Amino acid sequence: MLSIRNASVVFDAADGSRVNALENVSFDIPPKSIVVALGASGCGKSTLLNAIAGFLPLTSGEILLDGRPVEGPGGDRGVVFQKDTLLPWATVLDNVALGLRYRGVPRAERRDHARELLALVGLQDFATKPPYELSGGMRQRVGIARALATDPKILLMDEPFGALDSLTRETMQQLLVDVWSRTGKQVFFITHSIEEALTLGTEILVMSPRPGRVIARYKADFVRDFAAAGDIGGVLNDPAFGQLRAEIRALIHHPTQTRTAA
Amino acid sequence: MSALSEQEPLSAAALRVSRRWTDGKTGGTALISAATLLAILLLWVATTHWHWTSPLFLPSPSEVATQAVATALDGYANGTLLDHLLASLGRIGLALTIGIVLGVPVGLLMGLNRVARGVLSVPIDIYWGLPPLAYLPLLIIWLGIGESSKILLLSLSAFAPICFAAQAGVRSVPQERINAALSLGADTRQIFFTIILPSALPEILTGLRIAIGATLSTLVAAELIAAQSGLGYMIMSAANFLATDVVFLGLIVIAVIAFGFTVLMRFLERRLVPWKGKL
Ligand SMILES: Nc1ncnc2c1ncn2[C@@H]1O[C@H](COP(=O)(O)OP(=O)(O)OP(=O)(O)O)[C@@H](O)[C@H]1O
Ligand SMILES: [Mg+2]
Numbered sequence: 001m002l003s004i005r006n007a008s009v010v011f012d013a014a015d016g017s018r019v020n021a022l023e024n025v026s027f028d029i030p031p032k033s034i035v036v037a038l039g040a041s042g043c044g045k046s047t048l049l050n051a052i053a054g055f056l057p058l059t060s061g062e063i064l065l066d067g068r069p070v071e072g073p074g075g076d077r078g079v080v081f082q083k084d085t086l087l088p089w090a091t092v093l094d095n096v097a098l099g100l101r102y103r104g105v106p107r108a109e110r111r112d113h114a115r116e117l118l119a120l121v122g123l124q125d126f127a128t129k130p131p132y133e134l135s136g137g138m139r140q141r142v143g144i145a146r147a148l149a150t151d152p153k154i155l156l157m158d159e160p161f162g163a164l165d166s167l168t169r170e171t172m173q174q175l176l177v178d179v180w181s182r183t184g185k186q187v188f189f190i191t192h193s194i195e196e197a198l199t200l201g202t203e204i205l206v207m208s209p210r211p212g213r214v215i216a217r218y219k220a221d222f223v224r225d226f227a228a229a230g231d232i233g234g235v236l237n238d239p240a241f242g243q244l245r246a247e248i249r250a251l252i253h254h255p256t257q258t259r260t261a262a
Numbered sequence: 263m264s265a266l267s268e269q270e271p272l273s274a275a276a277l278r279v280s281r282r283w284t285d286g287k288t289g290g291t292a293l294i295s296a297a298t299l300l301a302i303l304l305l306w307v308a309t310t311h312w313h314w315t316s317p318l319f320l321p322s323p324s325e326v327a328t329q330a331v332a333t334a335l336d337g338y339a340n341g342t343l344l345d346h347l348l349a350s351l352g353r354i355g356l357a358l359t360i361g362i363v364l365g366v367p368v369g370l371l372m373g374l375n376r377v378a379r380g381v382l383s384v385p386i387d388i389y390w391g392l393p394p395l396a397y398l399p400l401l402i403i404w405l406g407i408g409e410s411s412k413i414l415l416l417s418l419s420a421f422a423p424i425c426f427a428a429q430a431g432v433r434s435v436p437q438e439r440i441n442a443a444l445s446l447g448a449d450t451r452q453i454f455f456t457i458i459l460p461s462a463l464p465e466i467l468t469g470l471r472i473a474i475g476a477t478l479s480t481l482v483a484a485e486l487i488a489a490q491s492g493l494g495y496m497i498m499s500a501a502n503f504l505a506t507d508v509v510f511l512g513l514i515v516i517a518v519i520a521f522g523f524t525v526l527m528r529f530l531e532r533r534l535v536p537w538k539g540k541l
Contacts, residue, residue, distance in 0.1 A: 050441075053441070053445055054444075054445075055437075055441045055444075055445075072444070073441060073444035073445045074444070074445070074447065075445070075446060075447025077445060078445060078446075079441070079442065079445040081438060081441075081442060083438055085436075085438045085439055085441070085442035087439070087456075087457070087460070088537035088540050089460050089535070089537050098443070098446055098456070099446035099447055101456075102443070102446055102447045102448045102449070102452050102456075103447060130536075130537060130540075132537060132540035146446070150446060150447060
């Protein structure tokens, strides 16, 4: 169980001003849940993820992992970054195997495992290429395979499918849902797509910028239908899905009008 | 040399920028350069053939060639051309080795540790700001006229740029890259060897390039003043007897050495950091 309690982050910008990137955010990421943070660009989603990952200290508040405060990054929380962080001097395969290498898994074994994961994200043919010869979307998929390789309890994903075309995106969503329903991982997932949030989230946090706050939260169940059906089509035609989508859209576009209503 | 110290960070950056802007349009320069070289040679031939200047100022290519053979076989100023060449190359090689062996770890340490950076940057900045030939007399007083004072002088010229580059290399490692490794479970030692060191390698090689240039120019200057062997010594001895052809021979050999180092560094960069500037 991961708990975020009254988390606030204030940045001192270079020009001397202060940015309230995150203000008093509280929520839990219970086992077997996918918590989605949804919001427009600049509303503090990455800041929140970086704090959970342990890259960024909170200005106030706390983050507890199974009751113990998070003090820094660790292999228990796998991260898929918004920006490409692959190592340019290593092949795609060795990038995927990196976490296993850190754990001392023997070379042949970790390569076999990395090869399986590459096949899972559809990049088995690119194993020996350097990452800079891949497209942005392909690199993003390598990043996903890399995070899955060490089988972390918690997956933190920062707009992982943002750079993908809609077809590949659906395949990747399917993959994530498969992994999730098979392993029951806790997932924290960032997106700015309402549809993606509803498709994947068991809980959806809607955020608003400056200060970055959670302005509404929704429970959703569409991801279980998605996992059961093995296909996204049914979910998208669900009237409840359309209704919730419209509600969240209204909230995001007219936050002050709907906040009182919601 | 002090001018070089000011240009050092700039030229390293300029090198990188210019590469980014010119990549993909570099196809034809080898041919153009060869043509320019040929034109200079022809101008040289013409100037001496039609006696536009006195041979004392500008010997003809054939005179230089004859002198090259004579110097190679019979020697000039206590040694054959090969003796002088090896003496100079040996000094450069030893100085660069010392510069790398000390400069890389010290630079990495300075990049990683604030205290080390604060303490060590003071003496390094001070001596790197001085023209090497200005403190050569001091080194000679301390260590004598022999090899050790020259090796120390050259090692100092090689050390600083390599050290600065390693330091800059460490400090240019993207934080996200380190974060990614940490969240994959890397410990401090693994972060150093799998992330920081390879990330700093392109900068270190750029520093080595600058060190080679600094060492080469310091070497010849040092040999002009205080040496019994080496290309600088050969040139200086020849100049005392107005043997312009030997002076030219020395210069040409030094130019070839410099060119050889450039080719070597290009090769090293292509082999070691083919990913430089990518991603
Ligand atoms: N290091 C920093 N220094 C100062 N301000 C920062 C820093 N990092 C982020 N910010 C500010 O904090 C706010 C939130 O940034 P954050 O990166 O969390 O946004 P985001 O929701 O992830 O946006 P996007 O969808 O575009 O990725 C922004 O206004 C940004 O300008
Ligand atoms: Mg972001």
